[in-house]
Amino acid sequence: MILAKNISKIFNNIPAVNDISFEVKESHTMVLLGTSGCGKTTTLKMINRLIEASSGKIFINGKDIFSDKPEILRRNIGYVSQNNGLFPHFTVAENIAIVPKLLKWDQQKIIKRTKDLLHQLKLPAQEYANKYPDQLSGGQKQRIALARALVSDPPVLLMDEPFGALDPITRAGIRKEFLELPELKRKTVLLVTHDVQEAFELGDEICLMDKGSIIQTGTSEELIFKPANDFVRNFFSHQRLQLELSSLKLKSVWEELPDANFSEKAEMNSNYSFWEAMEILSEKKLEHLGVVNENDQTRKTVSLAVIQAAYLKIKQNI
């Protein structure tokens, strides 16, 4: 859990971040969203004290972050920096081993953990452990950067535009992997991005920032359907339909979905958004598809028609 209370950062008398407060709940992902220069990266870096807050209080899992030396604090926070930040003169395995070595793990434990992580990220250790970052593709580098942040199993993860350097296609693929990583589901994540689509896909909550202040905090659904002001409304005006469909989850209309025909394989779960469901249907050229509810394992069916009807109904109710 991350709790920020009234934090500010002033550079040369100009406030970059102006008295903001937020909370990231245990195992949740919060996205700091905004345009360049809105203070989102500064906010993120104040959490691991790469930038020292000018005022305010920050707690991680109840502990004041200013009570330890910054180095000690950072070793217990996973950090993925912009442009991956891999050490070019370290191999993949050495890059991953940086934090464990700082924490003085024994060699066997480091090797085993590295192997496990690389396996999870679909980069077999045999093939990749001794490669240098230059020998990897952009997507592979990003996975290693993620592995490096996850290796010591920190409860909290900070990510600064983690997919910023990737092309849109690789980016979408990695995001999907990211969402499906079991390791990540348990983590409290604070992620910075300027990409609205990315924020909607990854964020349990989104914190929209502008000029150093938080304009609105909420789920993607709240932000798009209940904008606090014109700024929020205008921020999402581009691609509004796609964003609306992305913000709506199948589970929110679960009761309205028709029951499943059990011969159908369930290819989706109820956490999928309307948009993702439509994409899969159109990609597979199917009329309808089974969905499984993660909570109670009940099954339903979705089709484009059902989604459209549900969407129109929601729009009417606003």
Added chain:
Amino acid sequence: MEQQQSLWQFMAQQSDKLLDQTITHIGLTCISLLIAVAIGLPLGIWIAQRNKAAWIVLGIAGILQTIPSIALLGFMIPLLGIGSLPAIAALFLYALLPVIRNTYTGITGVDPAITESARGMGMNKWQVLTSVELPLAMPVILAGIRTATVINVGVATLAAYIAAGGLGEFIFGGIALNNTNMILSGAIPAALLAIILDFLLSLIQKTNLKRMRKVAVVLPALLILLSSFYIFPNAQKKMLGGFTPEFMGREDGYLGLKFKYKLNIPTVVISDAVMYKAAFEKKIDVISGYSTDGRLKAYDLVTLVDDQTIFPPYYAAPLVRQEMLNKYPELEPALDLLSGQINDSIMTELNYRVDYLKQLPEKVALDFLMDKKLYKQPQNGSAGTIRLGSKIFAEQYILINMYKMLIEGNTNLKVVTRTGLGGTKICFDALTNNEIDLYPEYTGTGLLVILKPTKTQLDQIIGSREKVFNFVKKEFQDQYELNWLKPIGFNNAYALMMRRSQAQSLKIKTITDLKVYSDKNSK
């Protein structure tokens, strides 16, 4: 004398000296480099985090770099005396800029995303520096060290001027003696040394990034190893001679001292520019001076009597291209005006005013001509241009200033001066290559350095002033179409000199006395 030696023969014959000089050269280069790295690297790291300090430190190092190397060596003498210490200090200052600048550039050039992620993972400042910044900056830092190495191998040749040894002894000796083999015996090993050291460092630089981490250990080890070949010159011996590179290689110099007088004292090679002062400061005891040098008076030195006459007469006279004398007949009478006007004591006095009282040679020349009523206002003529050359010492500056005034006052000719032509060889080559038209030369130098007569020829003429003058006048006219005009009057011969106090207390008056004393004390 003897037939031309080949370069190989010379090098083989001088192999002991050559090896000794090469080791000294490597030692000077590596020790200074090691100190430069030991100080420049931390300094570069320090300024990489402080922009203001960076500006100041790089500025100062840059200014040091622009000081001409010989001048820097000169500055070192009042502070550190002569020998290897000031040489190493000067070389160190030269190596400093490339080391600091490349360390600074290397470290500030590391991608900030990488250092930030290093800090973000919990590395402290020291860990970021040693595991990230230094290894990534190492190729740039090594490039700086390579630059510094090559610079130092070059500049270290100048160390010979301040008695620190090295390959410069051959180079400058060779230039002074017009001995190409000797020049090459110093220059070729120096060039090879630069290439080899640069190559060795390039091997380190080419190793991949991973192994780069080991460079931090290998490089200092390599430098220390190379430096260890070099042993600092032994502590002061009882009676130490300090001779110019030219004197060391001349028959009428050190070779003659050894051959005729059987004088055998330990010696160091030193530049004429600092020799007198070094003798005065008791760094050395016996020097090879010139008998009219003003510093003789300034530093209270006495000349030892050449009782077995190994030093031939050195009467100064203008050496002129015959072509110019034919073209401008008015030139010779103007130059002859000075003939017979200056004897030894007048010349010593004039030199003293320039060398010690720091009066300008122009002023000294003007005062003298006024005094002798030889000065005339320049005619600002345009009949032609005469180019005057001079070697680099006060006497020559004074003489060519006098000649300039005489020519411009008595003829319609214009004069340009090319001062500071290193030594005899450079002046003489400039003359024969039609770069200058005249310079003041000494009969003994013309005889022994340029003409190099056979031993029999030499024995016939060496004792007589007139015979030497007539011999060089005839030979120069025949061989080079150069004309020796009438001598000015004084005899600036080589002489051995000692501090007056020491010479008196040891009762040394002649070179034979010196030999007897040194033989007695070396046993």
